[in-house]
Amino acid sequence: MKPIIIQNSNIPKYLSIFISISAITLFPFIISRDEMSDVTIRHEIIHIEQQRELFVIFFYILYVWYWLRGKVSGMTNDEAYMNIPFEKEAYQKMHDENYLETRENHAWKNYI
Numbered sequence: 001m002k003p004i005i006i007q008n009s010n011i012p013k014y015l016s017i018f019i020s021i022s023a024i025t026l027f028p029f030i031i032s033r034d035e036m037s038d039v040t041i042r043h044e045i046i047h048i049e050q051q052r053e054l055f056v057i058f059f060y061i062l063y064v065w066y067w068l069r070g071k072v073s074g075m076t077n078d079e080a081y082m083n084i085p086f087e088k089e090a091y092q093k094m095h096d097e098n099y100l101e102t103r104e105n106h107a108w109k110n111y112i
């Protein structure tokens with residue numbers, strides 16, 4: 001299914017408790033503060049795919065787990081965020097225009 005994209009929303013600002021969030025993906029919604037570039041939309045659609053694979057709930061459980069694991073190992077909030085496998089995949093592949101067509105299921109596991 002196609003994600004539902006909402007731009008120019010205040011929701012990401014309200015959710016910026018630990019780190020500054022410019023866009024958030026809550027399957028099937030992609031919600032951003034500003035107009036998103038194609039690259040940012042691709043980043044968020046990668047998260048949509050990850051969430052679909054993990055029935056949404058397991059994505060969020062694992063997301064928090066990986067973030068806490070980074071924190072416990074002494075990382076800053078931003079370092080822990082960038083170390084989450086879901087974010088590693090999204091950041092490394094968001095510039096690849098063909099990625100969403102060629103991505104294999106559970107590709108995020110390559111970034112653990």
Ligand SMILES: [Zn+2]
Pocket residue numbers: 043047086087090
């Ligand atoms: Zn992300």
